[in-house]
Amino acid sequence: MGTIDTGIAAAAALFSGVAAMAAYKTAKEANRTSASVAQIERDRWHKEMTPQVEVRFDDSRGYPELLxxxxxxxxxxxxxxxxxIRDDKERSGSxxxxxxxxxxxxxxxxxxxxxxxxxDGADALGRAVAPVALLHHGHTRFALEPTLAPSWYASTQTWRxxxxxxQLRLWVQCSAEGHKPWLLSADVSTATSGLTQLQRRVVAS
Structure with missing residues (x-):
């Protein structure tokens, strides 16, 4: 092979390599774009499937319950x-x-x-209850009682x-097969019985 032929072959190899690299980068970018679009679609679907949960404080049976x-x-x-149950405000300071x-x-x-x-599966403090299964349009009740004043409080009357x-502030974590969990929050009025629609706050990871 002559010098000219060798040069042509080298140039062809170079152009071939450049073309291959360009094709690789294009394919990689396309895959990245495809993955991004797929993630956006999954996030959209997850948001659309956010459970619609209603919580009601009810004392019509003579004692407080959460429906x-x-x-x-x-x-x-x-x-x-x-x-x-969430606290009324952040209290983890010094x-x-x-x-x-x-x-x-x-x-x-x-x-x-x-x-x-x-x-009803409540823990020793009365802060949380064990997960409960709910079918579409199904409901359940949880027994409530007034909170206790801490020992350093001036009096029970002051606490009450x-x-x-x-408001009774709640976190409600919902899970469903095939979906990431949802974390919902609600501020439930306890002054009178009534419905409170849970609002989506964050998606549990």
Missing amino acids: VQFLGPAPLMRIEAALR QIGGGPTAQQVADVIWGPYRFRPGV AEHDGK
Whole structure:
């Protein structure tokens, strides 16, 4: 092979390599775009499938209860809902010397009601209940009771005056087969019986 032929062959190899690299980059970018579009679609579908859950405070039977109903969307058919009471505000800041410890503060349910400990799957503090299965348009009830004033409070009367009639704040984590969980929140009025529509806040990872 002559010098010219060798040069032509080398140039052809170079152009071939450049073309191959360009094709690789194009394919890689296409895959990245495709993956991005697919993720956007999955996120959209996940948002559309956010469970519609209604929570109601009810004392019509002579004692306080929390009614939870799964309204849809119908394609989910069945969800598991795990309820947890949130405090009235963030209380994890620095503690005053000689006052309650961070753990003591965390053990207090800062709000008007707690789940009745040991009933309906409630834990010992009455902060959370075990997950419960709900079918489409199905509902369940959870027993409630007034929260307890912490030992360092001036009096039970002071505690009740500060919390009676206030909203019961909740986290509700919903899960369904084939979907990532949803984390919902609600502020439920306890002044009078009524419905509160849960609002989607964050998607649990």
